[in-house]
Amino acid sequence: MGQKRARDPKAQVAEANKRKKAAKSDAASSDDYGSLGVDDLNWKEVAMPDRMDDAEGFFGLEEIEGVDIIKQGDGGVQFKAKAGKPTKSIIKPPSEDDGDEWAGFSDEDSSKKSPATEKTPAATEVKEDKKSKKDKKKEQNKTKKEEQNSKEQKPKEQKPKESKAAQSQSIKAGLSFAALDDVEEDDGVDVSAWDGLNLSPETFTALSKMKFSSPSAIQKASIPAILDGHDVVGKASTGSGKTLAFGIPIIEHYLDQRGKQEGQSDKSEKNKSPIALILSPTRELAHQLGKHIGELIANSPDTNARVALITGGMSIQKQQRQLATADIVIGTPGRVWEILSTGTGLIRKMQKIQFLVVDEADRLLSEGHFKEMEHILTALDKHQAGDIADMDEEEEEEEPSNRQTLVFSATFHKDLQQKLAGKSRWTSGEMLDNKESMEYLLKKLNFREEKPKFIDVNPESQMAVGLKEGIVECPAMEKDLYLYSVLLYYPKHRTLIFTNSISAVRRITQLLQALQLPVFALHSNMAQKARLRSIERFSSPTANPSSILVATDVAARGLDIKGVNCIIHYHVPRTADAYVHRSGRTARAGESGKSILICAPDEVVGVARLAGKIHSKKTKKAEDSNGPSKKIPLESLDIDRRVVARLRPRMSLAKRITDSTIAKEKVNTEDNWLRAAADDLGVEYDSDEFDQSKGRGRGRGGGRERREKEASELSKSEMAGLRAELKQLLSQRVNIGVSEKYLTAGRIDIDALLRGEGNDAFLGHLDPLTF
Numbered sequence: 001m002g003q004k005r006a007r008d009p010k011a012q013v014a015e016a017n018k019r020k021k022a023a024k025s026d027a028a029s030s031d032d033y034g035s036l037g038v039d040d041l042n043w044k045e046v047a048m049p050d051r052m053d054d055a056e057g058f059f060g061l062e063e064i065e066g067v068d069i070i071k072q073g074d075g076g077v078q079f080k081a082k083a084g085k086p087t088k089s090i091i092k093p094p095s096e097d098d099g100d101e102w103a104g105f106s107d108e109d110s111s112k113k114s115p116a117t118e119k120t121p122a123a124t125e126v127k128e129d130k131k132s133k134k135d136k137k138k139e140q141n142k143t144k145k146e147e148q149n150s151k152e153q154k155p156k157e158q159k160p161k162e163s164k165a166a167q168s169q170s171i172k173a174g175l176s177f178a179a180l181d182d183v184e185e186d187d188g189v190d191v192s193a194w195d196g197l198n199l200s201p202e203t204f205t206a207l208s209k210m211k212f213s214s215p216s217a218i219q220k221a222s223i224p225a226i227l228d229g230h231d232v233v234g235k236a237s238t239g240s241g242k243t244l245a246f247g248i249p250i251i252e253h254y255l256d257q258r259g260k261q262e263g264q265s266d267k268s269e270k271n272k273s274p275i276a277l278i279l280s281p282t283r284e285l286a287h288q289l290g291k292h293i294g295e296l297i298a299n300s301p302d303t304n305a306r307v308a309l310i311t312g313g314m315s316i317q318k319q320q321r322q323l324a325t326a327d328i329v330i331g332t333p334g335r336v337w338e339i340l341s342t343g344t345g346l347i348r349k350m351q352k353i354q355f356l357v358v359d360e361a362d363r364l365l366s367e368g369h370f371k372e373m374e375h376i377l378t379a380l381d382k383h384q385a386g387d388i389a390d391m392d393e394e395e396e397e398e399e400p401s402n403r404q405t406l407v408f409s410a411t412f413h414k415d416l417q418q419k420l421a422g423k424s425r426w427t428s429g430e431m432l433d434n435k436e437s438m439e440y441l442l443k444k445l446n447f448r449e450e451k452p453k454f455i456d457v458n459p460e461s462q463m464a465v466g467l468k469e470g471i472v473e474c475p476a477m478e479k480d481l482y483l484y485s486v487l488l489y490y491p492k493h494r495t496l497i498f499t500n501s502i503s504a505v506r507r508i509t510q511l512l513q514a515l516q517l518p519v520f521a522l523h524s525n526m527a528q529k530a531r532l533r534s535i536e537r538f539s540s541p542t543a544n545p546s547s548i549l550v551a552t553d554v555a556a557r558g559l560d561i562k563g564v565n566c567i568i569h570y571h572v573p574r575t576a577d578a579y580v581h582r583s584g585r586t587a588r589a590g591e592s593g594k595s596i597l598i599c600a601p602d603e604v605v606g607v608a609r610l611a612g613k614i615h616s617k618k619t620k621k622a623e624d625s626n627g628p629s630k631k632i633p634l635e636s637l638d639i640d641r642r643v644v645a646r647l648r649p650r651m652s653l654a655k656r657i658t659d660s661t662i663a664k665e666k667v668n669t670e671d672n673w674l675r676a677a678a679d680d681l682g683v684e685y686d687s688d689e690f691d692q693s694k695g696r697g698r699g700r701g702g703g704r705e706r707r708e709k710e711a712s713e714l715s716k717s718e719m720a721g722l723r724a725e726l727k728q729l730l731s732q733r734v735n736i737g738v739s740e741k742y743l744t745a746g747r748i749d750i751d752a753l754l755r756g757e758g759n760d761a762f763l764g765h766l767d768p769l770t771f
């Protein structure tokens, strides 16, 4: 059993007072500062408009007042408080940082600090107070761990672990507010299932607070391998906890290193190098990784690891400053390369990372990001090839980078998987010279081991265990109607609808808005802040439980939104991997969820092929026992025809309203553009004349243009009429079986009503969908 710490409340309060006094005198001496660097200043954020579209660099503009600029001989600049102003009025408060680290999806909260960085002195004291209440638990974990350490005696890990134990002892000795620690509070869970993973007491505490009672399969397999220093390629189904599979070892490494960094001066703190670079294919995913790892840090006692988020849509200048003090850098390849290539010495810092993580690796390594990934990987190893011209002698003598490479995804193309697993050898010569090939990038990853550890915890199925997959077949022109029907079948479901195009996202969002459903849009043409705001509104715990997000595949990968119950594929995904990742936004972390494909007759063949690929093992097993099958291995869902029939009038009104709104927007845009062009040319522009000339000599597509024109010509009062009619329909339940006779006679069939089983949309009995 762990020994309980003897506490002397008086002595601890005295100690806390002493520390407060010391802090005051530190503050008083801050006016002794001479000139200051840019990072020492207390910059204030300048409020900017929400939408600046392409003017990305101006998001997060900052200003400072009361400062004189002092030019240095070498061309650099320093800063000093203006005459008559105390220096402390311009310097950054000691515990405050730039505030760019993860701060939630909310725009309004952008000034708040991330959980990882909220550790102002006051916050730290409260945290320490809480921590002291957990001492007993921690002591137990620590003792367990020490026992385990002494049993395992791994020479490589023994030393840092011992120093961690010592650190944790010294942290406890410095607790403040311990005198208030009368009430035993326990909001954590038992985490003994993590025992075998050789984790620090800090991580145990964090896991307990986060209520992660046991490791997931990928965590159990990957964490020890990474802690042992191996390169790891990890494959596990969506939502199975891959982020912490690499996040925990990174924090463990940080804790090991912390002893060395403690006591170093503020300056060397700023010159420190990050320990990890985590690359992600999308901005949203990068933000989420930051949030998830930030939570681990925030819940881990006295762990102040700094996370820098390097993604597009935010200020480059701010991110550069963040990078200067970051421990963990998380970013998208485009922006990471944009910043590294500014030539401000950041590449050298990055070359010292201990971990390179490639998340959603199959996407990062094979499409879209090729050039930036190539640049980053080349830069990380440049000094190893000795080709940084301006390196000084000291650096040249440095050990070559010894980083670990961690590659994770739920899906790997067969070829990529085989190469990563070392099953298929690198083709020498020709292939490697082909600088456009995935193989070339893989080689550039520069694993430290000849063969990384390949960990595949779900070789049988890529789909999450709690996921049910269904298909709704419908006429091609009625997809909207069937989509609406499915949504009404599951009224209390948080639903994510995927489409294959941005225009479809826009149209379906407007359509569902017209039908008064709580719907938000997400696609890559939206401004970054609007993207984050949509996710925030859709996912917030206080959001309507029936919220709907309509998105392109920008939301398909990695996004971890709590409580998503249903995924609807409005368009059949283009690849099997996209289907796996889209569907993986539900049934996460052991929960259950539904994935429903809405499929027109001409899409059935494609769906069968797709499903066959995903469920190849299942299909093969079934065929082995029953002979060849043409059946799609997805459950067919029958929508009640009465429902479809009764919803048709609503849908046709909603469509007319939506088509008209979109057509009017289009005409306005076209009109504005043509007017501007005519102005430039100095000619007169007559929109009617233009419309008539457009109408002449049309062939195919003329019908659509005519319809669009008609839609755009609906008058305000006609639109108002349609809206009123729709409103009237929406105010009534959809009657699918209660006799009109009963209703008009005021004799409502209560039983029939009750049989609606809590689905307020319907009046009468509705057979639930089969799953």
Ligand SMILES: Nc1ncnc2c1ncn2[C@@H]1O[C@H](COP(=O)(O)OP(=O)(O)OP(=O)(O)O)[C@@H](O)[C@H]1O
Pocket (backbone or CB within 6 Å): 211, 212, 213, 214, 215, 216, 219, 236, 237, 238, 239, 240, 241, 242, 243, 244, 409, 410, 557, 558, 559, 560, 584, 585, 588, 589
């Ligand atoms: N050990 C655990 N116990 C319970 N929940 C966990 C555990 N580890 C992670 N989680 C939770 O599981 C959810 C999914 O985790 P994560 O986002 O890391 O999954 P993933 O495997 O990366 O998914 P994807 O492939 O979709 O990116 C998160 O909400 C996370 O908080």
